[in-house]
Amino acid sequence: MRVLYFAWVKEKVGVTEEEIEPPEGIATVAELIDWLKARGPEFADAFAKSEVIRAAINQIHVRHDAKIAGAREVAFFPPVTGG
Amino acid sequence: MIRVQQEGFDISAEIAKLKARRRDIGAIVTFIGTVRDQHGAVAEMTLEHYPGMTESELQRIEQEANARWPLRASLIVHRTGTLKAGDNIVLVVTASEHRDAAFEAAKFLMDYLKTSAPFWKRESGPGGARWVEAAPSDDDATSRGQKRAAE
Numbered sequence: 386m387r388v389l390y391f392a393w394v395k396e397k398v399g400v401t402e403e404e405i406e407p408p409e410g411i412a413t414v415a416e417l418i419d420w421l422k423a424r425g426p427e428f429a430d431a432f433a434k435s436e437v438i439r440a441a442i443n444q445i446h447v448r449h450d451a452k453i454a455g456a457r458e459v460a461f462f463p464p465v466t467g468g
Numbered sequence: 469m470i471r472v473q474q475e476g477f478d479i480s481a482e483i484a485k486l487k488a489r490r491r492d493i494g495a496i497v498t499f500i501g502t503v504r505d506q507h508g509a510v511a512e513m514t515l516e517h518y519p520g521m522t523e524s525e526l527q528r529i530e531q532e533a534n535a536r537w538p539l540r541a542s543l544i545v546h547r548t549g550t551l552k553a554g555d556n557i558v559l560v561v562t563a564s565e566h567r568d569a570a571f572e573a574a575k576f577l578m579d580y581l582k583t584s585a586p587f588w589k590r591e592s593g594p595g596g597a598r599w600v601e602a603a604p605s606d607d608d609a610t611s612r613g614q615k616r617a618a619e
Contacts, residue, residue: 392516392588393599444521446584460518460586464602467515467546467587468501468558468578 386453388421390431391462394438397431407453414440415449417459432461439464469542470526472517474549477559486541486561493540495567497574499560505553511593515548515557518586522546529580533562536576537569544577546587 389402411420418438422429432438440447441460453459479498487493503513526544533542541563551557560577564570589600 389518391518391586392590441518441521441586444518444524460521462518462586463588463599465582465584465586466589466600466602467517467585468582 386456387458389458389460391460393463394431394461398427412452412454413449414442414447414451414453414459417453418449418461437463470523470530470544470546472519472522472526472546472548474547476547476556477545479559482543482545482559482561486543486563490540490563492565493563494565495570496561496563497567497570499558499574499578500556501558501578503551503553503555503557505593506591509593509595510553510591512550512552512591513555513557514550514590514592515546516588516590517546517548521586525585526581529577529584532580533573533577537562537564537573539564539569539573542573542577544581546581546585548587 386405387402388405390398390400395401407417407420411417415435418432418435422432435449439462440449440451442451442453442456443458444460479500483496483498487496504510526546530542530544533539539562543559543561545559547557558581560574562570562573562577564573590597591600
């Protein structure tokens with residue numbers, strides 16, 4: 386799946402987007418975050434306060450308990466600040 | 469209609485376009501959000517967004533407003549990229565037969581835009597640069613995601 390990062394999440398992880406293949410047991414956004422955190426210190430830092438991180442699946446806002454099955458695109462970002 | 473663009477907008481031209489050949493509009497409300505310098509602390513603001521999701525969220529918000537109020541026309545224009553203190557950021561225009569619908573829908577559009585449209589502001593000035601934090605009152609995107617998932 387394609388994963389995108391925005392704003393300070395992007396700055397902390399150091400990439401804008403990437404293709405990942407999480408192992409089969411990873412079912413939810415929360416589990417995906419835990420898996421990402423284990424990939425390196427920059428991910429552990431970006432997702433340290435995972436409760437503040439917002440997520441979208443296929444460009445629709447979701448909660449961390451949302452299932453990632455069928456997700457083509459998952460995005461992680463801070464709370465939005467437009468307007 | 470919604471637009472995401474780097475360039476500025478001309479309010480008079482936008483209203484003229486919205487009104488063109490219309491005779492059923494009795495009230496037009498406009499809201500413009502601009503970059504504050506915060507007593508000299510902010511010289512520039514850079515707006516990042518999520519291309520694709522931004523447009524679909526703005527369209528969803530606009531459809532929601534049109535479902536709730538009898539609008540004759542509506543417009544959201546949001547800028548991205550680097551803006552200077554005093555520059556316009558966002559324009560919302562609502563048009564209806566009577567003023568209440570236009571006023572209420574304009575507020576609704578801005579409130580929803582602030583909590584769900586994927587834009588992020590980074591301010592910079594003499595003291596350095598920082599990502600703007602969401603106001604607690606604005607920050608309900610997660611519960612909205614939950615609500616929508618349940619619908």
